[in-house]
Amino acid sequence: MPYKKPNIEKIHFPIGEVAEMLNVAPSVLRYWEKEFSIIKPFKNAKGNRYYTNKDIDNLKLIQYLLKQKGLTIEGAKHYIKNKNESRLDKQVSIISKLNNIKQELIEIKNNLNLLNIRNSNEQKQE
CATH class of the missing domain: 1.10.1660.10 (Multidrug-efflux Transporter Regulator; Chain: A; Domain 2)
Structure with missing residues (x-):
């Protein structure tokens, strides 16, 4: 249709x-x-x-x-309810993955800052 x-x-x-x-x-x-x-x-x-x-x-x-x-009305309601619950599970999973990525980026930033400090100290000693 x-x-x-x-x-x-x-x-x-x-x-x-x-x-x-x-x-x-x-x-x-x-x-x-x-x-x-x-x-x-x-x-x-x-x-x-x-x-x-x-x-x-x-x-x-x-x-x-x-x-x-x-589907019957009840079947369609059940399908929609499960679809919404599945969507919520996916959103929770995505948020968790994003938080992990954020932590990794923070660690990378901290490591880069340490490298910059070391390079700066080495240049001062020369």
Whole structure:
């Protein structure tokens, strides 16, 4: 099912536009919003829903899981939950690796400083 590309300059998209992009009824989007906590459209004073690009990406994921992969609502929720936990694990791993690299860089800097001090002392002795 081809998607219609959203207007890149826009920040918020009304429910009708998003429904058209995804080729679903607005009621489907409202239902998915109730079922999936990752969908959080902005509502104006009148209660009209406006979706961000992130919401649209999440809706595309939900649509893919339900329509193409044939998952149930519960199956899609489980998939999304595991995906988010996996992402968190990856972020923790990346942060740990970055901290290790930072420590190595600090050691290299300290070693370079020692070498500079030694070179400076040797030049003074000459």
